[in-house]
Amino acid sequence: MSVTAPQGFEAAGVAVGLKSTGKPDVAVVVNRGPLKVAAAVFTSNRAKANPILWSQQVMHDGTVEAIVLNSGGANCFTGPFGFQTTHQTAEKAAELLEVSAGDILVCSTGLIGTGDEVFRSKVLEGTERGIAELSAEGGEAASLAIMTTDSVPKTSVHDGDGWKIGGMAKGAGMLAPGLATMLVVLTTDAVLAVDEADAHLRSATRVSFDRLDSDGCMSTNDQVSLLVSGASGVTPDPDAFRRALIEVCTDLAVQLQSDAEGASHDITIEVRGAATEDDAVEVGRSVARNNLFKAAIFGNDPNWGRVLAAIGTTGAAFDPYDVDVWMNGVRVCTAGGPDRPREEVDLTPRATSVLIDLRVGAESATIFTNDLTHDYVHENSAYSS
Known part of the structure; x- marks a missing residue:
């Protein structure tokens, strides 16, 4: 079930034509709480896509209600139009979920430098349809929707002592530190404060995703997000949670490595x-x-x-x-x-x-x-x- 394995999360993946293959291309992951805690790390590339610029603003207070992700277009170097598209995506999700747009993360992946009214309308349509199809069984569909040149979806789940961590990732090229060209969503039903979530995430990415260096090329759209629902009611041992998160992140990083474009070793x-x-x-x-x-x-x-x-x-x-x-x-x-x-x-x-x-x-x-x-x-x- 990927990101919906922990309690308190729903997800969906839908196809709206962003990909020529007709496969799912918009994913939505929603945190139903009771906690709405989040942490995120972003590409260190100075050239950042519009969703990164938006999501960095969202993360200032460590509160996130949902994340909307699209494949089939990076929405990078698309000017004010592209940032407006990201903003409208967050506003659409917020309207349908009855939350603040400032609590919606947005991620995009695909070709850089392309974006028009058709792209925008499809992303907004996918956001609306995805929210309509949210379910606790939607994690696998979401993991399919974020794929680009990936040949297989990447998911991982860890069962802790009364709590769980779930994760999904995409990435098959431009894999280099500063997160590799990846979108990763991690979820947990453990009880964590914002500073704890941030510290755990940075510890985990430092020895997993930041150690993946497939081709030395750094992307503009990298984002790894951790959403915390607290739905288990269990406050984990900090060391045990950190080890588990490192395990999940390393598992996903190795899956990305194994699916790297054209690789034979x-x-x-x-x-x-x-x-x-x-x-x-x-x-x-x-x-x-x-x-x-x-x-x-x-x-x-x-x-x-x-x-x-x-x-x-x-x-x-x-x-x-x-x-x-x-x-x-x-x-x-x-x-x-x-x-x-x-x-x-x-x-x-x-x-x-x-x-x-x-x-x-x-x-x-x-x-x-x-x-x-x-x-x-x-x-x-x-x-x-």
Whole structure:
């Protein structure tokens, strides 16, 4: 049931023609309470879509009644008309739900730079129809409606001690930190205050969505929202809730990684032995964004020299001639030199692991990425066609 697994939530997904496929393209998620607490994190891209600009204003008081999401159009770089479209979407939802428009989050995903009266009318129609079809069983339909180039919906549910967390996500390209090109809605029926919800969400996204770096490209529309209904009446142990939220976010992030456009390998880069966690992240990301490394993995070539060359561009503390590297469990490099023969590394499975030991400290981090394939280039060369 995705976002409607926790108590206090209803959702819907409807098709209004924003997608040429005729598939669902507008989703609505409503928090029936009793709490209307929310937290959100947004893209760090300076170029922000109109729904992001609107939703950032909504989040000033930490109160959210509902969220409206559309696929089939990013509503980004569409000028005052685009912001008015977002505003009217919130007003339409508020009117039908009998709440304030200032408590309605709006999200959009799709092609940048397109938007007209037809787009606006379809989004408003989808908002109206979605609210009319709200139900406690509507979570799956909502998860389908937010898909763009995704091949499958992404959902996750965690059962806590008398409370639940539900989540849905979309994203298959432009996956890079600052949230990757994703829309994520998380829901919980636990009892949380605004500051608690915000702290938990930021802790979870920091080690999950912000560690997903599929292609190094940052979107304009990224948003991860957490809605809190408190309908269970249970105040969770803070550590237990934080761990559960990290689990759900990581599950969704890995699902996004596995559905990345054109990818043939899902690459998990673990960096350990770092002086600081930031160093570990920087080193892992340098490999994840190295096109020569990614091309090598696509070709099933365990070219560990590209790993060392990539990490050597960072400012992290380590001696490049005292680094160990494993690929799919085989130590191919030790102390900056060759170890086991490359022929021992099997890179034919989709799941690929790279372990880098910097041997200078006790900190670690994991980055999730993919290989660079012909299919990725083809799909993105014709994205707006």
